[in-house]
Amino acid sequence: MEEYKSLKIIQKSPNSLVYYLYLNRPTHLNALSRDFFTEFPKAISSLDQNPDVAVIILAGSGKHFCSGIDLHTLGDVFKETDAVDCGRKVERLRRHIKFLQEAITALECCRKPVIAAVHGACIGGAIDIITACDIRYCSTDAFFSVKEVDLAITADLGTLQRLPSIVGFGNAMELALTGRRFTGSEAKDLGLVSKLFTSKEALEEGVKVVAKEIAIKSPLAVIGTKAVLLRSRDLTVEQGLDYVATWNSGALLSDDLKEAISAHSQKRKPKFAKL
Template sequence: MENFRNLEIVQKSPNSPVFYLYLNRPSLRNALSHDFFTEFPKALWSLDQNPNVGVIILSGNGDHFCSGIDLKVLASMSKRVQSNDRGRTGERLRREIKGMQEALTAIERCRKPVIAAIHGACIGGGVDIITSCDIRFCTEDAFFSVKEVDLAITADLGTLQRLPSIVGYGNAMELALTGRRFLGAEAKELGLVSRVFASKDVMDEQVTAIAEGVAARSPLAVTGTKAVLLRSRDLTVDQGLDYVATWNSAVLLSDDLVEAISANAQKRKPFFAKL
C-alpha cells in the first residue's frame, strides 16, 4: 500500500472491508499542507480501486481532526501565482483554487462511502472536508468553526456550497458569517453529524461497527445509493426518478439481487462478491 507524507491508511482488522484514512500531521493539529491536496485524491483513488475496501472511515491522528489549512500554504500560494500581469495572476490563482477544490470533491467521486469520525478541532478546511463526506459522527468535545471569514477569506473549498443542504440555508449563513465555534451537541442539533459519542474510543468502536454493517450490504446497492443521492441533489424530483430508473436498469438484475433474495428466504447472512 502506498505511503503518504500527510496521510495514513490503516486496516485495523485483517480481512475487514473497513479501512481508516487518517489525516497525519498530529503535531500541527492535522493542518492541511500543500502536499495534502495532491496526496488526498490519490489515497482515495487507491482505496476506491481496491476491491477489498467496502467503506472508508476518515479521521485524524492525534488530538484533533483538522485545524484547517496551514497558513504557510496561503503564503506560498500567494507568491507562486504572482505575475506582472494582474489578469495572469488571477488566472493562476483560480487554477490553484480549482485544484484544491477537486482534491476535496474526490470524496464524492469515490464510489465507496466515506464516513467522517471527528474529534477535537474541525476548523475551516476541516469543515470543507466533512461536508463532502457521506456520513458524519463526532465526539462530545469536538468543536467546529467555519473560520475563513476571520482570515479575510470567502470559504472556497466546498463549505458554502454543501453546508446549506446539510444544516439549512439560514444556519449555514449564520455559521459562515460569524465564524463562531460550536460543539458536538449543537452539530447534532443542526444535522451536521448523525450521532455524538462520549469519547473517541467509543466513537471509533461504534463507527467501525456501523461501517462494517454498511460494508456487509451489496456493494452494487451501496455504491448506487451514494451515486444516486449525490446526483439527485442537483436534480428535480422527476429528473432524479428518471436518473435512478436508468441506473437500476443497468445494475438491478444482478447476482447480488439473487443472493439477497436467497439469503432472506433461507434466513442467513448474504455474501456478496467484491466490487
C-alpha cells in the first residue's frame, strides 16, 4: 500500500470491508498541507478501486480532526504568482483553486460511502471535507467553525455549495458570515452531524458499528443509493426519478436482488459478491 506524507490508511480487522483513512499530521492539528491536496484524491481513488473496500471511515490522528488549511499552503499560492502579469496571475490562481476543489470533490466522486468521524477541532477547510462526506458523526468534544471569513477569504472548496443543503440556507448563511465557533451538540441540532457520541472512544465504536452494517449490504445497492442521492440533489423530482429508473434498469439485473430475496426467505444473512 502506498505511503503518504499527510495521510494514513488502516484496515483494523483482517478481512474487514471497512477501511480507515486518517488525516495524519497530528503535530500540526492535521492542517491541510500542499501534500494533502495531491495525496487525498489518490488515496480516495485507491480505496474506491479496491474490491476489498466497502466503506471508508475518515478520521483525524491525534487530538483533533482538522484545523483547516495550512497557512503556508495559502502563502505558497501568492509566491507562485509574483513574477507574472495580472491576467496570468488570475488564470493561475483560478486553476490552483480548481485543483484544491477537485481534491475535496474526490469524496463525492468515490463510489463507496465515506463516513466522517469528527473529534476536537473541525475548522475551515475541514468543513469543506465533512460536507462532501456521505455521513457525519462527532463526539461531544468536537467544535466547528466556517472560519474563512475571518481570514479575509470567501470559502471556496465546497462549504458554501454543500452546507446549505445540509443545515438549511439561513443557518449556512449565519455560520459562514459570522465564522463563529459552534459545538458538537449544536452541529447535531443543525443536522450537520447525524449523531453525537459522549467521547472519542464511543465515537470510534459507534462509527465502526454503522460502517460494518453498511458493508454487509449489496454493494451495488449502496453505491447506487449514493450516486442517485447526489445526482438528485441537483435535479427536479421528475429528472431524479428518470435517472434512478435508468440506473435500476441495469442494476436490478444483478444477482444481488435474487440473493437478498433468497436470504430473506431462508432467514439467513445474504452474501454478495465484491465490486
